[in-house]
Amino acid sequence: MGRYEAERTTLSHRLAGGIDQALAKTPFTRPKLPRLKRHATRPMWGFIFSVGFLLVSIVDPYSGTMASASTMQVYDYEGGSPEQTYGYASTQKISYSRGGFNIVTGDDAAAMFVEAAGAPESGTAKAYALELLMSMKYGDDQYSCLVKLWERESNWRHTARNKSSGAYGIPQSLPATKMATEGPDYLTNPETQIRWGVKYIKGRYGSPCGALAHSDKLGWY
Known part of the structure; x- marks a missing residue:
């Protein structure tokens, strides 16, 4: 079981192989993308998370605020109808x-x-x-x-x-x-x-x- 798991191809490799077979009889070839190591993607995920948090704050700036006296509405007992x-x-x-x-x-x-x-x-x-x-x-x-x-x-x-x-x-x-x-x-x-x-x-x-x-x-x- 351990050896099989070690030699098993990844999903990305299987997809790439399928694309290469589909393009074999055509003049087109699959573009070769640079292979990124796992640690190289961490800044990208950090950027995506930061942008998502910023968008949430812009759409609903009060979504994360706690109840406080400055944000509460106070009834106007003198001017109320x-x-x-x-x-x-x-x-x-x-x-x-x-x-x-x-x-x-x-x-x-x-x-x-x-x-x-x-x-x-x-x-x-x-x-x-x-x-x-x-x-x-x-x-x-x-x-x-x-x-x-x-x-x-x-x-x-x-x-x-x-x-x-x-x-x-x-x-x-x-x-x-x-x-x-x-x-x-x-x-x-x-x-x-x-x-x-x-x-x-x-x-x-x-x-x-x-x-x-x-x-x-x-x-x-």
Whole structure:
């Protein structure tokens, strides 16, 4: 077996022999090409690979990029049209009840009761969130919804990470790099995370109670 393999002609030699036989009765002859050694073809294969990679980059320059804050689209919560939101802010009816708020959301009249969150301790993440909401003309009802929503999502821990999805931080941003639009310290600063989360909620659902209603209905927001 070993000797047969050693003496067996290659495919290129067999093809060349067949061409020579076909041209034997004609005035034409097969051109003799220089025989290249295996190591001599390596630069050629390297050139082909380099050109192919360059062409892929030209056709789709972002095909190999990872998700980053600079390449992500950020929703314009101030300039967005109503069609881009879930519209929960306009369909909700909120009434005060003893110890909390009765909230009815949407055409399906989904109702829920949200406990009043109460005044947060000064200097905490919740205190910062309340101040931010008040500056955006939201009331105690929306703050209570936000407290309940983020207690469910992260228990207000700025280092909370979802093991299955990778969502991160108090608002559970997915991916975490989205929050970089509010500051480079988005992994360690709860205030940066809260600013991003509240703006996201306003742009997507109109209000924290709208986001909470969506979360109650579908399990995510």
